Amino acid sequence: MLKLDEILVTRNWVGKPVRRKEDIRLVKGEAAYVDDLNMDCYQAAILRSPYAHARISRIDLTKAGALKGVVAVLTGQEVARETKPISARAITRPATQYVMAADKVRYVGEPVAAVVAEDRYIAEDALDLIEVEYEPLKPVVTIEDALKPDAPLVFEEAGSNVLMHDKMQHGDIEQAYREADLTLKEKFKVHRYSSTPLEPWAIIANYERASDSFVVWSNDQQHGRSLTNVCNTLGIPIHKLRLIVPDIGGGFGIKLALWPYIVILSLLAKKVSKPVKWIQTRREHLLAGSHAPDANVEIELALKKDGRILGLRITDIQNDGSFVHTAGIYGLIKFATMVGCYGIKATRAELLSIVTNKAPTVQNRGVGKPTMIFALERMVDIAAKRLGLDPSEIRLRNFVKPDQMPHTTPSGEIYESGDYPECLRKALRLVGYEESKKKRDDGRKTGKYIGIGISSGVEPGTSNLGYYYTARGLPEYTGNAEGAIVGIDYDGNVNVILGSVDSGQGHATTTAQVVADMLGISPERVSTANTMDSLISPFLGHSGVYSNKFNDVDLGAVIMATKKVRDKMLKIASHMLGASVAELKLKDGKVCLAKNEEKSVSFREIASLAYKRILLLPEGVEPGLKEIAYYKNPIAKLPNREDFNIQLTHSNSVHVVVVEVDVETGTVNFLRYVIVHDCGNQINPGIVEGMVIGSTVHGIGASLLEEFVYNEEGQLLSTTFMDYLKPTAIGVPKFELGHMESACPYTLLGTKAVGEGGSLPSLAAIANAVEDALSPFGVKVTSLPITPEKVLRAVRETKEI
Amino acid sequence: MYPNRFEYFAPTSLQEALSLLSIYQDEAKLLAGGQSLLSLMKLRLANPKYLIDLGHIADLNYIRQNGDKIAIGAMTTYAQIKDSELLRKDCPLLVKTASVVGDVQVRNRGTIGGSLSHADPAADMPAAVLASGAELKAVHLNGERWIKAEEFFVTTFTTALAPNEILTEIRAPTLAGHKTIYLKAAPRPTDFAIVGIAACLRLGPNNRCEGIAMGVTGASDKAYRPQALEKALQGEKLDFYTIREAAARVTEGIEVNENIHASSGFRSHLAQVYTARAIQTAMNS
Numbered sequence A: 001m002l003k004l005d006e007i008l009v010t011r012n013w014v015g016k017p018v019r020r021k022e023d024i025r026l027v028k029g030e031a032a033y034v035d036d037l038n039m040d041c042y043q044a045a046i047l048r049s050p051y052a053h054a055r056i057s058r059i060d061l062t063k064a065g066a067l068k069g070v071v072a073v074l075t076g077q078e079v080a081r082e083t084k085p086i087s088a089r090a091i092t093r094p095a096t097q098y099v100m101a102a103d104k105v106r107y108v109g110e111p112v113a114a115v116v117a118e119d120r121y122i123a124e125d126a127l128d129l130i131e132v133e134y135e136p137l138k139p140v141v142t143i144e145d146a147l148k149p150d151a152p153l154v155f156e157e158a159g160s161n162v163l164m165h166d167k168m169q170h171g172d173i174e175q176a177y178r179e180a181d182l183t184l185k186e187k188f189k190v191h192r193y194s195s196t197p198l199e200p201w202a203i204i205a206n207y208e209r210a211s212d213s214f215v216v217w218s219n220d221q222q223h224g225r226s227l228t229n230v231c232n233t234l235g236i237p238i239h240k241l242r243l244i245v246p247d248i249g250g251g252f253g254i255k256l257a258l259w260p261y262i263v264i265l266s267l268l269a270k271k272v273s274k275p276v277k278w279i280q281t282r283r284e285h286l287l288a289g290s291h292a293p294d295a296n297v298e299i300e301l302a303l304k305k306d307g308r309i310l311g312l313r314i315t316d317i318q319n320d321g322s323f324v325h326t327a328g329i330y331g332l333i334k335f336a337t338m339v340g341c342y343g344i345k346a347t348r349a350e351l352l353s354i355v356t357n358k359a360p361t362v363q364n365r366g367v368g369k370p371t372m373i374f375a376l377e378r379m380v381d382i383a384a385k386r387l388g389l390d391p392s393e394i395r396l397r398n399f400v401k402p403d404q405m406p407h408t409t410p411s412g413e414i415y416e417s418g419d420y421p422e423c424l425r426k427a428l429r430l431v432g433y434e435e436s437k438k439k440r441d442d443g444r445k446t447g448k449y450i451g452i453g454i455s456s457g458v459e460p461g462t463s464n465l466g467y468y469y470t471a472r473g474l475p476e477y478t479g480n481a482e483g484a485i486v487g488i489d490y491d492g493n494v495n496v497i498l499g500s501v502d503s504g505q506g507h508a509t510t511t512a513q514v515v516a517d518m519l520g521i522s523p524e525r526v527s528t529a530n531t532m533d534s535l536i537s538p539f540l541g542h543s544g545v546y547s548n549k550f551n552d553v554d555l556g557a558v559i560m561a562t563k564k565v566r567d568k569m570l571k572i573a574s575h576m577l578g579a580s581v582a583e584l585k586l587k588d589g590k591v592c593l594a595k596n597e598e599k600s601v602s603f604r605e606i607a608s609l610a611y612k613r614i615l616l617l618p619e620g621v622e623p624g625l626k627e628i629a630y631y632k633n634p635i636a637k638l639p640n641r642e643d644f645n646i647q648l649t650h651s652n653s654v655h656v657v658v659v660e661v662d663v664e665t666g667t668v669n670f671l672r673y674v675i676v677h678d679c680g681n682q683i684n685p686g687i688v689e690g691m692v693i694g695s696t697v698h699g700i701g702a703s704l705l706e707e708f709v710y711n712e713e714g715q716l717l718s719t720t721f722m723d724y725l726k727p728t729a730i731g732v733p734k735f736e737l738g739h740m741e742s743a744c745p746y747t748l749l750g751t752k753a754v755g756e757g758g759s760l761p762s763l764a765a766i767a768n769a770v771e772d773a774l775s776p777f778g779v780k781v782t783s784l785p786i787t788p789e790k791v792l793r794a795v796r797e798t799k800e801i
Numbered sequence B: 001m002y003p004n005r006f007e008y009f010a011p012t013s014l015q016e017a018l019s020l021l022s023i024y025q026d027e028a029k030l031l032a033g034g035q036s037l038l039s040l041m042k043l044r045l046a047n048p049k050y051l052i053d054l055g056h057i058a059d060l061n062y063i064r065q066n067g068d069k070i071a072i073g074a075m076t077t078y079a080q081i082k083d084s085e086l087l088r089k090d091c092p093l094l095v096k097t098a099s100v101v102g103d104v105q106v107r108n109r110g111t112i113g114g115s116l117s118h119a120d121p122a123a124d125m126p127a128a129v130l131a132s133g134a135e136l137k138a139v140h141l142n143g144e145r146w147i148k149a150e151e152f153f154v155t156t157f158t159t160a161l162a163p164n165e166i167l168t169e170i171r172a173p174t175l176a177g178h179k180t181i182y183l184k185a186a187p188r189p190t191d192f193a194i195v196g197i198a199a200c201l202r203l204g205p206n207n208r209c210e211g212i213a214m215g216v217t218g219a220s221d222k223a224y225r226p227q228a229l230e231k232a233l234q235g236e237k238l239d240f241y242t243i244r245e246a247a248a249r250v251t252e253g254i255e256v257n258e259n260i261h262a263s264s265g266f267r268s269h270l271a272q273v274y275t276a277r278a279i280q281t282a283m284n285s
């Protein structure tokens, strides 16, 4: 691996809170999202099932098709004839589902027909004219419903509503139980919530009749994979589809699985002579876009009396709704870091993916880790209480120690660096732990219910994409990697084309910082195209913006491509200056002699040889100054159930939260919110801070406000922002941040993940604080969200939230 | 998010608006700030064929003294109410209430007339006009009438306004010397009320209650005055226990709402807690 000194020639930009290049454009509304693309389009609208579970006995589009301005219609039956079913990744039982329901609907909001019209208003009017007769079936809504022996089957061919059931054991769990002084077990429930990016899903599809091929513009977050999925489902070779991703207005994972709609739009485009546009409405997004699954997690600790955790067992049941493509993956990703920050040596996990008549689940920020950390960190608090230990003490006793790094967990995950105990101590210092405890204890005497909650969390990044192998044969993708093209133009300025597209992370800014320090120029001279075009961009099956891979493989590719360009420039300069490459250095946009900086050639002069006066180039050097490189994470293991690293970098953080609970109204108010975060070396501390705070707010929403509420019929009751409550700027606490920088030895810049961080430990930190505040009432928190009504009921009656 | 087809009118006089309304009747909707109507139209829950925009009628937006009352034009926005010096001095309850409606954008567009006419059972303004003893002016082609706030709210989304009437003015008595407050329980600061309590008190020596008017929103199908509670406190010395005891009567005789944000039991409980807190806060203000 390249050393930092070999990569960076200056240290002027990397590590500095450089202002984001992107913001002026975004704030002024000058971004070009799919809906902003200036194209003459027809518009599509999608008819969705009003039933959670029903047979479609008749569908008639005659009236809709006859409406003036309607140009095409599509039904589920036609889709089933024209396409292959949605491919499954993790589930092991057969389950056939098409991108549009043909004979049976499996969730409220499932597409059953589509209409293309001259404008969206007409298309929506036409939906009202479609006649569908449904024979309602008994819906399966909850995990408990789905597991009943006589439960209706969501997929008859599966013979069960459990589509994946896997058991894995690592380390000597029997011994752990033999040596344990006690075991503690608890069941936790996490509800359905999700991300709601400002820009919903958006697609324009155009069919070019002459070449019998498609061009699609979409805000797809994982286009490398989507390209294959769409082409396979349509049954066309890859070269028949050109996928273009323009600006993305927020992703959070939610745009990883919009590809079934690209299939629908492609089918529609083929029927008409203009591009067809579909912009998902907010209601569609909340109804049938993408939820994180609700889950029941049973967790058991085998402990010594001194608080040491010897073994950990989980039974994790995911309500994955109805979407065979993603079903099961939450459980598999989650299990990888089930030991959290702790040096637990033996684990057993039983993972179930349940199919129900709820909406599809897609990878939402943190993919299952918020749930896992919630259960684990709650459990650790419960253990502390039982053993009479301070919640900070039990954690310190169990954390992996800095001298044990890199640490391999029982299942093979490699925690590469970090000082977990110091991270906690630092957070306790920041909050003033002893004073906070005193304030809490004094408060109780005067009827103030203050509580302190601590939670730690490992934040994995860069998925090693073979993880679903653990349940199902050899995967289609392994490892993780990304591509980049770096070019120097005639003027000596730099253009970067990435394989991924920024959806708010600041790729252009951080890329410019790194390239600037690699070439000895200022970041203003580096521009990054925020678009991907499958015809032009350097991409792989792994390409996209997900699992915090940018700092690792995306920048890795940028670095490798920049290095190629730099090497070539040095070669040309050495020829021009008549000196060996070893005698040269890069400075202020020039290559000069290290010993005599006066003697130099500018990038522009070098470019002029590379692009124009090519006859003056040294022997054997090709014209041009543009290089492509792909970079893969070096420590990804091959899929193996016994020893496998599902994610390839591991940041960590500690949240310490102080809340006051109003026991008359059930309201939880934040008094303090302290976060100490370690994501290795920071490229841009400003961006890191934004990510940490943003993701924490996401966790606060999940803990206190956001919930997709279903009734017994499987109807979603929270389909607008009046009912699905996101946290707003008013009402979130002031965050107090501390940072640590434990460089990662396996990424080129020593960086690690930062995009999900806050959304992981925040759930448990808040729950632990609430439980602490309510300890005079003996209340235990085992579920989320912590709503005022649940608090009040627990205080007065049930003793359990 | 895509409304049905409609025709749009922008009358410049009240007379013109009333004529349009009398022509199109039930098929027409008046448009004020659009903060409720447009969302309903986008969800196709409201599908008016004709939209009559009141925004171009000049003399519907004012706040002015009128004898011992303050007159507020129906098209006055929350933001204007919130920033009115006149109201701050003489009718601070309306100012306090307008300040906690929705967010800045909603307050900049939403109007008092729109809020009252819409009669959302969880809206804030109805509670305040009830507690301040306001009267509302309804105008139709052949005349006008005044409706007491208590008689204005009929049930969810239904008021005493006839289909051919436009609400043009809210007239509130000046409440100098009164203690007032509006408190709401809401999941987020910008949300509709789970319950909202407006209180307007006149206190004599020793905290004796010489006058009390309360408005409750969010609890039921409409905003209302909790008469049993008011009666229980009228003439009493307002101490902690008296207030708490009386607060239990805030939902007496009322069928309390239930939705995903609060069961009826919890909502009743919150109504009691907020009632007691509102009275105490008002007393201390």
Ligand SMILES: Cc1cc2nc3c(=O)[nH]c(=O)nc-3n(C[C@H](O)[C@H](O)[C@H](O)COP(=O)(O)OP(=O)(O)OC[C@H]3O[C@@H](n4cnc5c(N)ncnc54)[C@H](O)[C@@H]3O)c2cc1C
Pocket (backbone or CB within 6 Å): B029, B030, B031, B032, B033, B034, B035, B036, B037, B038, B039, B054, B074, B075, B100, B101, B102, B103, B106, B109, B110, B111, B112, B113, B114, B115, B117, B118, B120, B122, B123, B124, B125, B161, B165, B166, B167, B168, B190, B191, B192, B193
């Ligand atoms: C994000 C958001 C948050 C909100 N939060 C709150 C909140 O916390 N508390 C709260 O109380 N409200 C809240 N609201 C609703 C808001 O207060 C609306 O503005 C109000 O309900 C309607 O007033 P408007 O002027 O916008 O009326 P419109 O939406 O234009 O009209 C509403 C209805 O009243 C009728 N109407 C309007 N004017 C008249 C008139 N002069 N005569 C007869 N009929 C008339 C219309 O025909 C329509 O049926 C919120 C709205 C949004 C979008």
